[in-house]
Amino acid sequence: MSTNDATTTRPRPRTRGRNNLFVKELRTLMYAFGDDPDPLPESVQVLDEIVTEYIVDMCHDAARMASQARRNKIKVDDFKFALRHDAKKLGRVEELLVMSKVIADARKQFDDKPEAEK
Incomplete structure (x- = not known):
C-alpha cells in the first residue's frame, strides 16, 4: 500500500468552515418527511453536518478516481464509479x-x- 492509499483510508477531520449550507432545503425536506414545520435548530444543524460531510466525501472519492485515471478534472463517470x-x-x-x-x-x-x- 502506498502512502497515498494510507491517507485516503483514514477518516478526514470535519471542516468547521462549511456550516449551514443547506438549512433552508433541509428544513423543507424534514417537514416533507413528517417533521415539525419548524424543526429544532440542533436537528437541522446535525443533518446539515451529515449531508455536507457526505457530499465532501463523495467529491474526494470522485477526485481520487480521476487521479487514478491520471486526470486533473473530475467527470460524471468518477461519481458514478464512486x-x-x-x-x-x-x-x-x-x-x-x-x-x-x-x-x-x-x-x-x-x-x-x-x-x-x-
Whole structure:
C-alpha cells in the first residue's frame, strides 16, 4: 500500500468552515418527511453536518478516481464509479442525467424554432 492509499483510508477531520449550507432545503425536506414545520435548530444543524460531510466525501472519492485515471478534472463517470456499490443512488444519478439531456434537447428545439421562423 502506498502512502497515498494510507491517507485516503483514514477518516478526514470535519471542516468547521462549511456550516449551514443547506438549512433552508433541509428544513423543507424534514417537514416533507413528517417533521415539525419548524424543526429544532440542533436537528437541522446535525443533518446539515451529515449531508455536507457526505457530499465532501463523495467529491474526494470522485477526485481520487480521476487521479487514478491520471486526470486533473473530475467527470460524471468518477461519481458514478464512486456510487457503484449503491444501486439506488447510482440509479438516481442515471435518471437525473437522462432527464437533464431530455430538458437540454427540449430547450434546444425551443431555441431553434424562432431562428427557423425568421
